[in-house]
Amino acid sequence: MLIQLIKFLFILAGAVGGYQLTIETGWPGTDLNKNTVIIISMITGSGLGYIFGGLIGTRLSRLISRIEDRMLSIPITALILGTAGLATGLSLAYLMTAPFALIEASLPRKIMTVFVYIFLVWLSVHIVLSRRAELKNLFNLNEPSMKLDQDEQQSIGDKLLDTNIIIDGRIIDLAHTGFLEGRLLVPRFVLHELQTIADSADSLKRNRGRRGLDILNSLQVDFNLQISITEIDYPDIVGVDAKLVCLAKETGASIITNDYNLGKVAQLEGIKILNLNDLAGAVKVVVLPGEEMVTKIIREGKELGQGIGYMEDGTMVVVDGGVDYVGKSVNLQVTSVLQTPAGRMIFTKIKTPARI
Numbered sequence: 001m002l003i004q005l006i007k008f009l010f011i012l013a014g015a016v017g018g019y020q021l022t023i024e025t026g027w028p029g030t031d032l033n034k035n036t037v038i039i040i041s042m043i044t045g046s047g048l049g050y051i052f053g054g055l056i057g058t059r060l061s062r063l064i065s066r067i068e069d070r071m072l073s074i075p076i077t078a079l080i081l082g083t084a085g086l087a088t089g090l091s092l093a094y095l096m097t098a099p100f101a102l103i104e105a106s107l108p109r110k111i112m113t114v115f116v117y118i119f120l121v122w123l124s125v126h127i128v129l130s131r132r133a134e135l136k137n138l139f140n141l142n143e144p145s146m147k148l149d150q151d152e153q154q155s156i157g158d159k160l161l162d163t164n165i166i167i168d169g170r171i172i173d174l175a176h177t178g179f180l181e182g183r184l185l186v187p188r189f190v191l192h193e194l195q196t197i198a199d200s201a202d203s204l205k206r207n208r209g210r211r212g213l214d215i216l217n218s219l220q221v222d223f224n225l226q227i228s229i230t231e232i233d234y235p236d237i238v239g240v241d242a243k244l245v246c247l248a249k250e251t252g253a254s255i256i257t258n259d260y261n262l263g264k265v266a267q268l269e270g271i272k273i274l275n276l277n278d279l280a281g282a283v284k285v286v287v288l289p290g291e292e293m294v295t296k297i298i299r300e301g302k303e304l305g306q307g308i309g310y311m312e313d314g315t316m317v318v319v320d321g322g323v324d325y326v327g328k329s330v331n332l333q334v335t336s337v338l339q340t341p342a343g344r345m346i347f348t349k350i351k352t353p354a355r356i
Contacts, residue, residue: 003054003057003058003061004057005057006053006056006057006060006061007049007050007053007054007057008053009053010049010050010052010053010056010057011046011049011050011053012049013045013049014042014044014045014046014047014048014049014050015042015043015045015046015049016045017045018038018041018042018043018044018045018046019038019041019042019045021041021045022034022037022038022041023038075232075250075251077132077250078129078132081128081129081132081135082125082128082129084128085124085125085126085127085128085129086121086124086125088124088128089117089120089121089122089123089124089125090117090120090121092120092124093116093117093120093121096116096120097112097113097116097117100112100113130236157181157182157183158182158183158185158251158252158253158254159182159183159184159185159253159254159255159256159274160185160186160187160244160247160248160251160253160254160255160256161184161185161186161190161256162190162240162241162244162255162256162257162259162262163190163193163194163197163212163240164257164258164259164262165256165257165258165259165276166186166190166194166212166215166216167194167197167208167209167211167212167215168258168276169211169215170258170276170280171215171219171256171276172215172218172219174276174279175219175223175225176223180223180225182226183226183227183228184219184225184226184227184228184256185227185228185230185251185253186216186227186228186229186230187229187230187232187233187243187244187247188229188230188231188232188233189233189240189243190240190244191229193240194209194212194213194216195209195213196209197209197212198210198212198213230247230251232247232250232251234246234247241259241261241262241265244262244266245262245265245266245269245271248266248269248271249269249270249271254271254272254273254274255271255272255273255274256274256276257273257274257275257276258275258276258277260275260277263275280313281343281344283313284311284313284315284344285311285312285313285315287334287337287346288334288337289334289335289336289337290333290334291333291334292331292332292333292334292351293311293317293331293332293334293348294329294330294331294332295309295310295311295317295319295329295330295332295348296309296327296328296329296330297309297319297322297325297326297327297328297329297330298310298326298327299326300323300326301318301319301322301323305320305321305322305323306318306319306320306321306322306323307319307321307322307323307324307325307326308322309322311346314343315343315344315345315346316343316344316345316346317332317345317346317348318345318346318347318348319332319348319349319350320335320347320348320349320350321349321350322350325350330350330351331350331351332348332349332350332351333348333349333350333351334346334347334348335347335348335349
């Protein structure tokens with residue numbers, strides 16, 4: 001609609017311009033009737049208006065769409081405080097430039113006035129936005145999403161992805177299960193970090209970064225998940241993790257991560273954390289001392305006579321006296337289970353060799 005409107009305005013301006021040009025110049029060097037020349041000029045002007053209106057309208061429409069997307073991604077409190085900073089800067093600039101009227105030289109007066117306005121407006125907006133968190137608490141300007149009740153927050157289910165969880169790759173497996181619901185938010189500063197890793201001179205880092213970008217694309221294309229890129233950034237905050245915590249506080253979103261330290265910091269800030277390592281540990285098969293199981297012994301253990309095997313979920317099984325059965329599947333009896341920060345270990349002893 002906007003493009004058509006701009007085309008119409010340019011066509012109208014071209015027709016009026018052609019008419020006015022003909023009236024003023026009379027189109028010298030032609031024997032045609034004046035009315036005919038006017039019609040030709042108006043048609044020519046309209047054609048030029050149609051062409052330039054289409055080109056300018058298309059670009060202007062794209063620019064407006066980008067501005068709208070950017071404005072929609074900015075929290076309402078940032079818009080309110082930014083507007084307040086703008087008004088403050090303009091007011092201060094008006095007061096400070098009032099004495100410039102005493103300067104007789106016109107050009108220096110105008111240059112000084114423009115400089116003061118630009119500087120004070122920039123300074124006021126910068127100070128207000130950099131102190132946004134303090135001002136929100138002072139005036140109780142919370143984001144609308146932070147005022148929703150718990151049920152509404154859960155129904156929204158926005159989840160922020162950090163760099164580690166994207167590179168990790170297990171989120172693809174989680175998407176396969178269908179348990180990954182809600183909107184996934186990927187901040188622009190996380191994408192920038194991924195791009196930096198993907199452009200690294202180190203081949204290992206470069207492959208990890210490219211893998212992360214491929215995983216994001218797969219989540220959006222193969223699983224049809226709603227992935228939104230948020231443009232909200234915090235230039236005054238150093239570190240992606242600190243920015244993620246601040247963004248989660250403002251939007252009320254939870255954070256999906258496998259970073260232990262980020263999880264602890266976020267929990268201290270009252271942010272919901274979805275740690276993929278915790279999830280992996282929670283869905284492992286539960287075994288109790290005395291239960292029997294069948295496991296293939298893969299290799300020799302560190303202690304004398306021990307053998308090592310693994311369950312399907314990756315849990316390590318330590319077999320007492322299993323060194324003689326490496327490469328074979330045996331019947332085992334669980335003696336104890338040890339939970340460590342790195343994972344779970346199951347200690348067993350051989351009952352009877354399995355007939356497999």
